[in-house]
């Protein structure tokens with residue numbers, strides 16, 4: 001077979017060593033087999049092309065970025081609390097949150113309690129001029145602490161420190177469920193925010209005194225008014241002053257060791 005096939009490449013096969021019909025038959029059989037082998041069945045399970053997968057990835061990336069910007073998908077604020085620092089590894093004692101200067105720590109606590117007040121007095125403490133007075137620069141916020149505590153715990157029957165009466169003329173009591181810690185915090189906060197800067201801390205001990213003074217008023221459960229404030233509450237709450245730079249535990253407000 002090798003001689004004739006070699007011959008056929010160089011010159012015509014004059015000896016007719018190749019059986020043409022046999023060769024054709026072989027060709028036909030082989031190509032039929034090839035066709036059978038290569039037949040592609042379309043049954044829906046074909047692998048997806050790579051570019052489709054890549055396109056999906058890009059769409060997901062963009063969608064993730066958009067949702068993330070809206071603050072929903074990739075917002076870690078609720079997972080990682082502000083100012084919280086993990087304690088030492090197991091085995092060591094948990095060091096808890098990092099100590100903070102008392103003025104900042106009490107104010108931070110108070111800022112949370114101020115959510116009780118901001119519906120009326122506003123997030124900026126400026127009130128609205130008609131129904132709610134401003135706490136910024138208010139004489140009853142600054143100065144003696146006892147009157148401020150009495151207003152927060154019992155509410156206020158107008159007029160206010162400026163002689164003006166606002167809206168319905170009465171502020172409802174805010175003392176329900178308020179602990180000494182909360183009261184100390186919110187007083188320290190309003191005395192050092194909105195442009196107010198008393199620079200001092202109302203301690204938990206002072207706030208606890210305020211709770212007692214409030215409970216032993218002649219007419220407990222009624223709002224205080226200007227006369228009662230002038231006659232009885234123009235004083236500082238008793239208790240030892242706390243240096244505003246003293247380091248305290250921001251969670252408990254107790255002095256840090």
Ligand code: HEC
Pocket residue numbers: 113114116117118119120121131132133134135138139140141148151152156157158159160161162164165166167168169170171172174186190
């Ligand atoms: C429901 C509305 C409301 C809430 C809540 C409220 N207040 Fe008031 N507050 C008033 C009104 C109204 C007055 C004025 C009362 C008047 O004119 O008789 C007032 C007056 C005051 C005053 C006197 C200001 C001055 O200069 O005379 C202080 C201080 C005060 N509020 C602090 C607070 C604090 C602190 C809180 C949160 C713990 C609070 N208030 C929550 C409505 C509110």
